[in-house]
Amino acid sequence: MRLKEKVSVVTGGGSGFGKAIATLFAKEGSNIVVNDINDEAGKNTAELINKSGGKALYVNGDVSTEQCWNEIKDAALNKFGKVSVVVNNAGFTHKNQSMFTVDEDTFDKMYAINVKSLFWSSKVLVPTIDSNGGSFITIASVSGLRPRPGLVWYAGSKAAAILTSKAMAVELAPKKIRVNCVNPVISPTGLIEKFMGMEDTAENREKFLGTIPLGRMAKPDDVANAALYFASDEAEFITGAAIEVDGGRAV
Numbered sequence: 557m558r559l560k561e562k563v564s565v566v567t568g569g570g571s572g573f574g575k576a577i578a579t580l581f582a583k584e585g586s587n588i589v590v591n592d593i594n595d596e597a598g599k600n601t602a603e604l605i606n607k608s609g610g611k612a613l614y615v616n617g618d619v620s621t622e623q624c625w626n627e628i629k630d631a632a633l634n635k636f637g638k639v640s641v642v643v644n645n646a647g648f649t650h651k652n653q654s655m656f657t658v659d660e661d662t663f664d665k666m667y668a669i670n671v672k673s674l675f676w677s678s679k680v681l682v683p684t685i686d687s688n689g690g691s692f693i694t695i696a697s698v699s700g701l702r703p704r705p706g707l708v709w710y711a712g713s714k715a716a717a718i719l720t721s722k723a724m725a726v727e728l729a730p731k732k733i734r735v736n737c738v739n740p741v742i743s744p745t746g747l748i749e750k751f752m753g754m755e756d757t758a759e760n761r762e763k764f765l766g767t768i769p770l771g772r773m774a775k776p777d778d779v780a781n782a783a784l785y786f787a788s789d790e791a792e793f794i795t796g797a798a799i800e801v802d803g804g805r806a807v
Contacts, residue, residue, distance in 0.1 A: 557583075557584050557585030558584045558585070558784065558787075558788040558789075558790070559581055559584040559585045559586035559641070559784070559787060559788060560584075560585035560586075561585065562581075562585070562586040562587070562640035562641055562787070563586065563587045563588075563589070563632055563636040563637075563638050563639050563640045563641070564578075564581045564586040564587070564588055564589070564640060564641040564642075564643060564787065565588075565589045565591065565628055565632060565639060565641070565642045565643065565677075565681070566578040566581070566588060566589070566590055566591065566643045566645060567591040567592070567619050567643065567644055567645050567646035567673065567677075568591070568592060568619075568645040568646030568647065569588075569590035569591055569592055569598060569601050569645070570590070570592035570594045570596075570597025570598040570600065570601050571592075571594070571597050571601075571745065572743070572745035572776055573645055573695055573740065573743070573745065573776050573779045573780065574590075574592070574601075574643070574645040574646070574695075575597075575601050575776065576776030576777055576779065576780040577643055577645060577695075577776075577779065577780045577783050577784075578590050578601050578605065578612070579601065579604060579605060579608075579780075580777070580780040580781070580783075580784055581641070581643075581780075581783075581784065581787065582605040582608065582610035582611075582612060583608070583610070584784060584788075586640070586641065586787075587610070587611045587612070587635075587636045588602070588605055588610065588611070588612040588613075589612070589613055589615060589628055589631060589632045589635075589636075589639075590602045590605075590612055590613070590614045590615070591614075591615050591616075591617055591619065591624070591628055591646070592614070592616065592646075593616065593617070593618060593646075595614075595616055598614045598615075598616065599614045601614070602614040611636075613631055613635050615627055615628050615631045618669075619644070619646045619669060619673040619676070619677070620665075620668035620669050620672045620673055620676070621676065622676050622679075622680065624676070625676045625677055625679075625680035625681065626680055628680075628681075629680050629681055629684060632684070633684065638684065638685075638686055639681050639684045639685060639690065640685070640686075640690050640691070641690060641691045641692075641693065641787045642677055642681055642690070642691070642692045642693070643693045643695065643783060643787075644673055644674055644677055644692065644693065644694045644695065644717075645695040646669055646673060647669060647670055647695065647697075648665055648666045648669040648670060649666060649707070649710040649750050649751060650662045650663070650666060650707075650709060650710055650750065651750045651753055652704075652706035652707055652750065652751060652753025653706055653753060654706070655708035655709065658708075658709050663709050666709060666710060666713050667713050667716070670710075670713040670714060670716070670717055671713055671716045671717055671720065674694065674717060674720050674721065674724070677692070678692065678724060678728075682728065682731070682733065685731065685733055687732070688732065689731070689732030689733055689734070689792075690732075690733050690734075691733070691734045691735075691736070691786060691787050691791075692721070692724065692728075692733065692734070692735040692736075693735075693736055693737070693738065693783050693786045693787060694717050694718070694720075694721040694735070694736070694737045694738070695737075695738050695740070695779065695783070696714045696717045696718045696721070696737045696738065696739050696798070697710075697711070697714040697739055697740060697741075698739045698740065698741045698800055698801075698802040698805050698806050699711040699714055700713075700714030700715040700716075700717065700718045700739060701715070701718070701739060701798075701800070701806050702805065702806045704767075706753055707751065714739075717737070718737050718739070718798060721735050721736065721737050721796075721798075722735070722737075722796045722798075725795040725796035726796065729795060734786070734791070734792075734794065734795035735795055735796065736786040736791070736794060736795060736796070736797045736798065736799075737797070737798035737799070738779055738782045738783055738786070738798070738799050738801055739798050739799065739800045739801065739802065739806070740774040740778070740779050740801045740802065741768055741773065741774045741800075741801070741802035741803060741805045742764055742768075742773050742774065743773050743774040743775065743776065743779070744773055744775075745776065761773070767805060768802065768803040768804065768805050769803055769804030769805070769807065770803030770804055771803070772803060773803075774801050774802065774803070778801050779801050782799045782801050785799075786799075
């Protein structure tokens with residue numbers, strides 16, 4: 557097992573990329589702290605892991621707040637005794653539209669979830685990482701490298717998350733804490749219609765698939781497998797890196 561004896565926090569773990577990451581990490585031996593704002597979804601992921609022979613607990617909370625991260629920390633330490641891996645997966649976007657029609661509340665919420673969560677996760681959890689080191693993984697987006705029209709402010713938030721993660725990697729290296737990013741392309745998850753700015757139909761998907769050289773969207777398992785590599789000891793000399801899980805979109 558590639559994550560045996562590790563304890564992993566996965567935000568937004570109730571669905572999509574987060575659920576795939578949490579369940580894969582559990583199969584690879586990690587104990588899991590699942591976070592989400594959707595109680596039903598988050599509890600279902602934790603229950604799925606526990607029924608499959610793994611160990612997981614669920615913590616509700618808004619990742620843009622200090623309180624949420626303190627509750628995650630307390631739950632992890634009380635149940636599992638440590639934190640080894642932090643996957644900042646929870647994300648938010650505005651609907652695909654003109655940059656001038658996105659309202660301020662949406663902008664602020666997006667930066668709070670996509671960027672401020674990195675501030676709080678590191679501030680609260682870095683002191684819990686033991687001397688053997690650990691790993692922070694940011695699920696960002698290929699749009700932070702190669703943006704599409706209509707997602708200006710979302711792309712900016714993901715670019716900020718990518719650069720923040722790289723800067724964290726440099727500062728946390730003396731603590732043996734690695735920080736890396738996974739940058740997916742559009743995926744059939746709960747936010748797909750917001751990214752598309754239109755109804756999710758086969759015809760509308762084709763407009764996006766034409767920009768992806770490998771001809772399909774990212775699957776949650778694609779992202780989970782990349783995150784698994786960064787979390788594992790196989791990546792012990794990898795920090796400040798980003799894997800584009802995008803079928804060639806960023807080329």
